[in-house]
Amino acid sequence: MTEKILTRNFDRADAHTLAVYRETGGYTAWEKARAMEPAGITDEVKKANLRGLGGAGFPTGMKWSFVPKNHTGPVYLVINADEGEPGTFKDRYLLERDPHALIEGMLIAARAIRCEKAFVYIRGEYVEPHRRFAAAVKDAYDAGLLGAGLDIVVHRGAGAYICGEETGLISSLEGKKGWPKVKPPFPAIKGAFGMPTIVNNVETIAQVPHIINRGAAWFAGLGTKTMGGTRIYSVSGRVKRPGIYEESVGITLRQLIDRAGGVSGNGRLKGVVPGGSSAPILRADEIDVTMDVDGLRNAGTMAGSAGVIVFDETVSVPEALMVVARFYAHESCGQCTPCRESTGWIYKMSERILAGHGRKEDLDTILDVSKRGAGTTICAFYDGAVGPYISYIEKFRDEFEVLIRK
Amino acid sequence: MSTVRVEFSAEQLAEVRRLQGLYPDPRAALLPVLHMAQDTFGHVSLEAEEYVATLFNLSPAHVHEVVTFYTLYFQQPKGRHVVAVCHNLSCHLAGAPRIIEHLKQRLGVPVGETTDDGRITLQSVECLCACEHAPMMQVDDRYEFDLTPEKVDRILVRLQ
Numbered sequence: 001m002t003e004k005i006l007t008r009n010f011d012r013a014d015a016h017t018l019a020v021y022r023e024t025g026g027y028t029a030w031e032k033a034r035a036m037e038p039a040g041i042t043d044e045v046k047k048a049n050l051r052g053l054g055g056a057g058f059p060t061g062m063k064w065s066f067v068p069k070n071h072t073g074p075v076y077l078v079i080n081a082d083e084g085e086p087g088t089f090k091d092r093y094l095l096e097r098d099p100h101a102l103i104e105g106m107l108i109a110a111r112a113i114r115c116e117k118a119f120v121y122i123r124g125e126y127v128e129p130h131r132r133f134a135a136a137v138k139d140a141y142d143a144g145l146l147g148a149g150l151d152i153v154v155h156r157g158a159g160a161y162i163c164g165e166e167t168g169l170i171s172s173l174e175g176k177k178g179w180p181k182v183k184p185p186f187p188a189i190k191g192a193f194g195m196p197t198i199v200n201n202v203e204t205i206a207q208v209p210h211i212i213n214r215g216a217a218w219f220a221g222l223g224t225k226t227m228g229g230t231r232i233y234s235v236s237g238r239v240k241r242p243g244i245y246e247e248s249v250g251i252t253l254r255q256l257i258d259r260a261g262g263v264s265g266n267g268r269l270k271g272v273v274p275g276g277s278s279a280p281i282l283r284a285d286e287i288d289v290t291m292d293v294d295g296l297r298n299a300g301t302m303a304g305s306a307g308v309i310v311f312d313e314t315v316s317v318p319e320a321l322m323v324v325a326r327f328y329a330h331e332s333c334g335q336c337t338p339c340r341e342s343t344g345w346i347y348k349m350s351e352r353i354l355a356g357h358g359r360k361e362d363l364d365t366i367l368d369v370s371k372r373g374a375g376t377t378i379c380a381f382y383d384g385a386v387g388p389y390i391s392y393i394e395k396f397r398d399e400f401e402v403l404i405r406k
Numbered sequence: 407m408s409t410v411r412v413e414f415s416a417e418q419l420a421e422v423r424r425l426q427g428l429y430p431d432p433r434a435a436l437l438p439v440l441h442m443a444q445d446t447f448g449h450v451s452l453e454a455e456e457y458v459a460t461l462f463n464l465s466p467a468h469v470h471e472v473v474t475f476y477t478l479y480f481q482q483p484k485g486r487h488v489v490a491v492c493h494n495l496s497c498h499l500a501g502a503p504r505i506i507e508h509l510k511q512r513l514g515v516p517v518g519e520t521t522d523d524g525r526i527t528l529q530s531v532e533c534l535c536a537c538e539h540a541p542m543m544q545v546d547d548r549y550e551f552d553l554t555p556e557k558v559d560r561i562l563v564r565l566q
Contacts, residue, residue: 074430083535084532084533084535085533085535086494086495086496086532086533086537087495087496087533087537088533088535088537089535089536089537089538091535092535092536117430123535124441124476124478125478125534125535125544126535127547127548128547128548128549153428153429155434155437155438156437156438156441157437157476158437158440158441158476158477158478158479159476159477159478159479160475160476160477161532161533172437173434174431174433174434175431175433175434175435175436175437175462175472176436176468176471176472177471177472177475177476178475178476192430193429193430193431193434195430234537234538235538236496236537236538236540237495237496237499237537238499242496242537242538242539242540243538244538273495277494277495277533307537309495309496309499309537311499315499319498320495320498320499323493323494323495323498324494324495326493327494327495327532327533330532331532333475
């Protein structure tokens with residue numbers, strides 16, 4: 001079993017307190033990082049092969065290095081705690097059970113990018129995680145860790161999946177509706193309030209103190225050749241022990257399902273959504289893949305947010321498609337026509353197929369609209385939506401055709 | 407429904423100014439202040455939108471655009487409690503439709519509506535990210551896990 005790093009204190013009821021965090025080595029990485037040059041911190045994170053754990057899997061150190069060197073005004077660090085990808089629940093645990101790991105990671109990251117003011121954007125529904133994290137921030141101020149070079153503002157969202165997209169999040173943080181922005185310019189050049197901004201996921205930043213304390217080589221060695229470390233898998237759906245599992249990113253999907261107790265329901269696997277609902281589904285015979293960003297990309301899907309949703313044989317894929325199509329239709333921000341129109345129509349079609357009123361051409365229409373629309377919008381939301389649309393139909397077409405023939 | 411006077415107290419106005427001062431652009435405090443407005447006035451009416459707009463030197467149209475974009479702001483009066491059942495994938499697989507049907511029957515209202523006595527607003531919502539405890543729901547500020555119809559009944563008794 002992999003050593004627990006991010007979750008090592010999760011079993012302790014008082015793990016969220018500053019005293020326990022310090023007792024277990026907390027804030028020693030910050031002490032070390034204070035003596036390092038900012039560029040040295042970024043180099044260490046690059047060498048560790050840390051990649052973004054919110055969804056996109058972008059190399060974290062490289063992202064940090066995009067902040068223009070000649071910029072003289074403020075630089076912002078924004079933590080994306082707008083967890084919302086269906087099937088994902090790891091950041092909720094990190095905020096509630098180890099909030100100081102995030103704060104310490106922020107101190108180090110802020111030094112690397114020369115940031116003096118950081119924001120933590122927590123989804124509005126996360127009332128308890130918000131309360132826990134805000135209390136930890138207050139304790140960090142009282143202890144003199146914050147307010148002496150870095151200030152943290154805890155910001156509460158108001159309910160919108162699209163605000164998990166980094167430019168949508170920035171719009172929302174600025175007090176607007178959460179419409180994504182055209183890139184370039186990328187946030188690292190021109191982000192929040194028009195200034196260079198690094199947006200990182202909670203879990204990504206919570207890894208940083210461990211990299212500084214134990215070294216890039218150690219961290220890189222925990223994972224695969226192109227992605228270092230462990231990550232927290234959220235496993236749900238038809239498994240015997242749903243929950244969070246911290247594992248090497250080199251674990252296979254089959255091993256991970258075993259760790260979660262194996263398949264429940266009728267005990268026989270039909271398919272797995274491996275990285276949140278936007279990740280294309282894998283069939284039962286496709287689960288011998290490693291769970292790192294490149295392993296899953298090579299398997300035609302994505303690691304995404306590491307939210308693993310398991311379907312046993314009794315799950316109806318057309319019904320699952322209706323549920324996810326309803327989600328994307330509801331959450332499309334409406335800015336780009338292909339996404340706004342297609343998500344709505346595909347939801348309606350998925351409903352009528354399920355109700356036995358599907359038309360013969362419906363499946364090909366959904367596939368056609370999905371394939372032609374992907375890549376034509378401002379953000380990756382629609383690209384994510386077509387992941388399930390295409391893969392559910394292409395891999396389980398028989399199930400849909402039975403309903404349409406009825 | 408009694409009308410609440412749409413105006414913050416002096417303490418609340420000080421809090422608005424504190425929030426505005428946290429950001430490089432004071433307008434970034436709009437979402438937190440709208441949360442305050444909803445907590446104070448019960449919902450964010452058009453009148454409340456206009457009032458908040460004056461605190462930010464924004465047009466009421468901008469504030470309306472923001473209020474209508476997000477799911478957590480209520481434009482109409484809501485019940486004293488909000489029961490929001492997750493209907494996304496993992497909860498669906500674990501029986502969320504049965505939980506929603508049960509609540510509709512117990513409360514006598516369809517999804518999206520409030521009981522006649524103003525006690526409970528029933529919603530079905532997208533993923534609340536607690537899939538390991540599916541099916542689940544949010545009751546006001548609290549997450550309620552691993553629901554069964556019996557557990558739902560016990561929770562409803564608490565909500566007065």
